[in-house]
Amino acid sequence: xxxxxxxxxxxxxxxxxxxxxxxxxxxxxxxxxxxxxxxxxxxxxxxxxxxxxxxxxxxxxxxxxxxxxxxxxxxxxxxxxxxxxxxxxxxxxxxxxxxxxxxxxxxxxxxxxxxxxxxxxxxxxxxxxxxxxxxxxxxxxxxxxxxxxxxxxxxxxxxxxxxxxxxxxxxxxxxxxxxxxxxxxxxxxxxxxxxxxxxxxxxxxxxxxxxxxxxxxxxxxxxxxxxxxxxxxxxxxxxxxxxxxxxxxxxxxxxxxxxxxxxxxxxxxxxxxxxxxxxxxxxxxxxxxxxxxxxxxxxxxxxxxxxxxxxxxxxxxxxxxxxxxxxxxxxxxxxxxxxxxxxxxxxxxxxxxxxxxxxxxxxxxxxxxxxxxxxxxxxxxxxxxxxxxxxxxxxxxxxxxxxxxxxxxxxxxxxxxxxxxxxxxxxxxxxxxxxxxxxxxxxxxxxxxxxxxxxxxxxxxxxxxxxxxxxxxxxxxxxxxxxxxxxxxxxxxxxxxxxxxxxxxxxxxxxxxxxxxxxxxxxxxxxxxxxxxxxxxxxxxxxxxxxxxxxxxxxxxxxxxxxxxxxxxxxxxxxxxxxxxxxxxxxxxxxxxxxxxxxxxxxxxxxxxxxxxxxxxxxxxxxxxxxxxxxxxxxxxxxxxxxxxxxxxxxxxxxxxxxxxxxxxxxxxxxxxxxxxxxxxxxxxxxxxxxxxxxxxxxxxxxxxxxxxxxxxxxxxxxxxxxxxxxxxxxxxxxxxxxxxxxxxxxxxxxxxxxxxxxxxxxxxxxxxxxxxxxxxxxxxxxxxxxxxxxxxxxxxxxxxxxxxxxxxxxxxxxxxxxxxxxxxxxxxxxxxxxxxxxxxxxxxxxxxxxxxxxxxxxxxxxxxxxxxxxxxxxxxxxxxxxxxxxxxxxxxxxxxxxxxxxxxxxxxxxxxxxxx
Numbered sequence: 001x002x003x004x005x006x007x008x009x010x011x012x013x014x015x016x017x018x019x020x021x022x023x024x025x026x027x028x029x030x031x032x033x034x035x036x037x038x039x040x041x042x043x044x045x046x047x048x049x050x051x052x053x054x055x056x057x058x059x060x061x062x063x064x065x066x067x068x069x070x071x072x073x074x075x076x077x078x079x080x081x082x083x084x085x086x087x088x089x090x091x092x093x094x095x096x097x098x099x100x101x102x103x104x105x106x107x108x109x110x111x112x113x114x115x116x117x118x119x120x121x122x123x124x125x126x127x128x129x130x131x132x133x134x135x136x137x138x139x140x141x142x143x144x145x146x147x148x149x150x151x152x153x154x155x156x157x158x159x160x161x162x163x164x165x166x167x168x169x170x171x172x173x174x175x176x177x178x179x180x181x182x183x184x185x186x187x188x189x190x191x192x193x194x195x196x197x198x199x200x201x202x203x204x205x206x207x208x209x210x211x212x213x214x215x216x217x218x219x220x221x222x223x224x225x226x227x228x229x230x231x232x233x234x235x236x237x238x239x240x241x242x243x244x245x246x247x248x249x250x251x252x253x254x255x256x257x258x259x260x261x262x263x264x265x266x267x268x269x270x271x272x273x274x275x276x277x278x279x280x281x282x283x284x285x286x287x288x289x290x291x292x293x294x295x296x297x298x299x300x301x302x303x304x305x306x307x308x309x310x311x312x313x314x315x316x317x318x319x320x321x322x323x324x325x326x327x328x329x330x331x332x333x334x335x336x337x338x339x340x341x342x343x344x345x346x347x348x349x350x351x352x353x354x355x356x357x358x359x360x361x362x363x364x365x366x367x368x369x370x371x372x373x374x375x376x377x378x379x380x381x382x383x384x385x386x387x388x389x390x391x392x393x394x395x396x397x398x399x400x401x402x403x404x405x406x407x408x409x410x411x412x413x414x415x416x417x418x419x420x421x422x423x424x425x426x427x428x429x430x431x432x433x434x435x436x437x438x439x440x441x442x443x444x445x446x447x448x449x450x451x452x453x454x455x456x457x458x459x460x461x462x463x464x465x466x467x468x469x470x471x472x473x474x475x476x477x478x479x480x481x482x483x484x485x486x487x488x489x490x491x492x493x494x495x496x497x498x499x500x501x502x503x504x505x506x507x508x509x510x511x512x513x514x515x516x517x518x519x520x521x522x523x524x525x526x527x528x529x530x531x532x533x534x535x536x537x538x539x540x541x542x543x544x545x546x547x548x549x550x551x552x553x554x555x556x557x558x559x560x561x562x563x564x565x566x567x568x569x570x571x572x573x574x575x576x577x578x579x580x581x582x583x584x585x586x587x588x589x590x591x592x593x594x595x596x597x598x599x600x601x602x603x604x605x606x607x608x609x610x611x612x613x614x615x616x617x618x619x620x621x622x623x624x625x626x627x628x629x630x631x632x633x634x635x636x637x638x639x640x641x642x643x644x645x646x647x648x649x650x651x652x653x654x655x656x657x658x659x660x661x662x663x664x665x666x667x668x669x670x671x672x673x674x675x676x677x678x679x680x681x682x683x684x685x686x687x688x689x690x691x692x693x694x695x696x697x698x699x700x701x702x703x704x705x706x707x708x709x710x711x712x713x714x715x716x717x718x719x720x721x722x723x724x725x726x727x728x729x730x731x732x733x734x735x736x737x738x739x740x741x742x743x744x745x746x747x748x749x750x751x752x753x754x755x756x757x758x759x760x761x762x763x764x765x766x767x768x769x770x771x772x773x774x775x776x777x778x779x780x781x782x783x784x785x786x787x788x789x790x791x792x793x794x795x796x797x798x799x800x801x802x803x804x805x806x807x808x809x810x811x812x813x814x815x816x817x818x819x820x821x822x823x824x825x826x827x828x829x830x831x832x833x834x835x836x837x838x839x840x841x842x843x844x845x846x847x848x849x850x851x852x853x854x855x856x857x858x859x860x861x862x863x864x865x866x867x868x869x870x871x872x873x874x875x876x877x878x879x880x881x882x883x884x885x886x887x888x889x890x891x892x893x894x895x896x897x898x899x900x901x902x903x904x905x906x907x908x909x910x911x912x913x914x915x916x917x
């Protein structure tokens with residue numbers, strides 16, 4: 001293949017780190033910085049520790065540094081880059097490493113603070129690269145005064161030796177810039193990624209232990225016990241499994257309720273027999289009974305600030321939830337009377353195990369004796385018919401000291417109840433007033449719970465096996481399953497009885513909601529059946545034909561070795577992938593980590609550019625209700641083009657239209673005298689929250705020219721900044737503006753600039769009829785013919801934006817054809833506007849071509865979903881259960897004509913059925 005050789009040597013990036021810190025991080029470079037933050041990133045002079053300086057341009061220091069990153073090499077960035085959503089940082093490491101990214105817990109509008117998860121939807125690069133939240137936080141002291149002001153969540157990713165490109169923060173957030181650190185990666189031969197997670201709680205008793213095997217290992221030895229020291233020091237003879245091949249271990253017996261276990265996996269290398277001792281991991285098994293969370297309390301009476309709710313709201317309990325205070329206001333105290341009682345109601349009927357009672361614990365308890373002594377405990381399912389609980393006639397007395405544990409444990413023996421009533425027949429002091437501090441109920445889970453997939457889960461695989469955590473007493477499980485929620489709820493849907501807590505449904509279809517219910521059955525118990533809740537999930541819409549995630553830069557698995565292009569067969573003007581590694585696209589993606597760049601050249605020897613994926617074995621794209629083919633594509637907006645329908649596509653790049661000098665693209669005509677320009681901004685791609693596109697009247701193409709500009713900014717997941725009427729009143733002077741004071745607007749939206757003499761006004765409208773003026777008319781002196789047209793700026797000198805304008809209309813003495821100016825900065829050419837088509841061929845050689853309905857498909861910078869009914873192909877005689885090849889082409893297959901050049905990106909090709917709307 002005619003490709004450039006893979007570059008093997010590392011590029012010299014930006015700043016080379018000094019020798020003291022050159023062992024791991026060997027290169028740094030950044031791009032797309034804020035104008036206020038040009039500082040070159042540096043590796044900290046010493047490893048990360050308490051008090052390490054956080055940023056280049058602040059006095060912030062790190063505090064409460066967890067062991068996870070203690071001693072790591074860390075990078076100091078400029079905090080002023082925090083609002084540059086397009087910021088990029090190249091980090092080069094000299095050996096396999098773990099990269100850590102610290103994200104302010106206020107990111108994306110999150111509340112902030114320790115243990116709070118930041119909202120990272122505006123940072124798609126973080127998840128697309130594969131970073132995972134470690135669960136650890138690192139503190140920031142913003143004034144270096146010893147107090148922690150904010151916490152960052154720590155995300156981690158294992159990387160190979162080389163360079164990784166990190167992105168920026170969510171645009172417009174109020175937090176700090178990212179932090180970045182690196183540590184050498186642990187030996188690849190080590191067992192890793194334990195399941196359950198290290199430190200996991202509430203683990204099922206029949207859990208299967210799983211892990212990721214070490215590199216080069218073929219067998220492993222597994223150790224399991226209840227003591228860290230025993231497991232850590234265990235010899236081969238102590239292993240619960242020796243020389244096993246699988247990276248999973250099923251304990252021979254179910255584990256003990258509430259027990260904490262420790263386990264270790266030693267990986268054994270197949271070549272030399274070397275044993276790599278594993279880390280000791282731990283987990284805690286589910287308890288026998290769980291506390292009931294939703295409890296309300298009523299009583300015969302109560303005193304001010306000491307009502308019955310105090311017994312169930314946790315007031316007075318310490319952080320452990322086990323020890324109670326001696327403050328009377330943390331307790332219930334009755335108002336006295338002939339009978340004192342307190343009643344508890346749950347959100348549902350439960351099989352009760354125990355009731356823990358913290359009796360009245362005031363400091364004067366030993367003298368006065370408010371605490372309940374002689375009691376009658378009753379329970380009920382409906383609150384009407386009551387049964388007295390045998391053996392519960394007296395509560396122990398509390399010590400009357402702070403930090404008291406519960407005094408009495410009442411055994412309910414598994415009775416089923418929704419209500420519990422405690423009648424206090426006598427207090428310890430014999431007084432008419434009675435008191436309790438806290439009451440906690442525990443239930444035995446007898447219903448099926450914790451379904452997998454989770455309730456309402458979407459995108460579930462068709463072959464997913466349904467599992468759940470079984471009820472304690474279940475001998476079998478009756479599973480109701482189907483697409484009719486009423487039938488499943490009523491128990492009239494098809495049902496199957498299984499003995500294991502898993503169910504494999506059959507005949508599942510794409511894009512469909514399924515409902516299921518599990519009734520736990522044991523005919524030896526009373527009741528014999530515990531009916532379960534109705535759960536649901538939605539199956540995935542499409543099966544993958546090619547999501548481009550499996551291609552690498554290694555010979556034999558490169559993207560152009562599967563997709564045949566014009567470089568390979570000489571039959572069209574296409575080039576699949578890049579000439580240098582990485583060959584697949586890793587930044588412009590629809591989902592996952594990679595997409596396919598398809599470069600086209602229809603300008604010279606060819607009028608079409610095609611890429612073909614041939615299948616060794618014929619593919620079946622039918623079954624499971626499949627009725628559609630889908631792919632996602634994205635192009636690049638051209639510099640400027642007027643479409644046949646009158647709409648205008650254009651791109652633009654530049655730092656801003658603001659301050660004393662502008663950098664943007666202007667498409668214009670000439671205006672003499674008064675006039676207006678109106679346009680509907682159909683779309684504007686979100687290169688930055690301050691990208692802007694709209695209508696402008698301008699004196700000249702000089703960067704500092706006077707002008708009046710009515711733009712809007714992008715919307716979308718990263719947010720936007722609405723609309724603002726901008727202007728520069730004097731050449732080379734500062735810019736001023738009036739923001740829209742109403743709701744934030746985004747495309748599609750109408751904009752207008754009006755000139756009357758030297759008075760210029762800006763307007764916005766949702767429909768082109770009802771207009772809102774922003775601010776007042778501004779006096780701007782312009783002479784002779786002026787420029788009137790469309791302006792577009794990406795607010796980023798390196799990342800272009802694209803926009804589509806419709807209904808462009810001008811009034812006044814407007815003359816000339818459209819002209820395009822590159823103001824203040826060179827502008828990108830973008831794509832030529834071309835069509836897109838797809839063809840499918842079956843094993844008999846039958847082919848059907850489908851042309852995309854948008855003849856300008858390559859001109860959009862937004863990802864577009866292209867759905868094609870399978871009937872388009874089958875109606876032409878193509879057998880969709882015997883597909884041999886797939887072709888994606890740029891141009892007009894039916895009527896080829898010479899075109900231009902550009903690049904489209906293809907991702908997530910599949911077949912299936914969309915969810916019915």
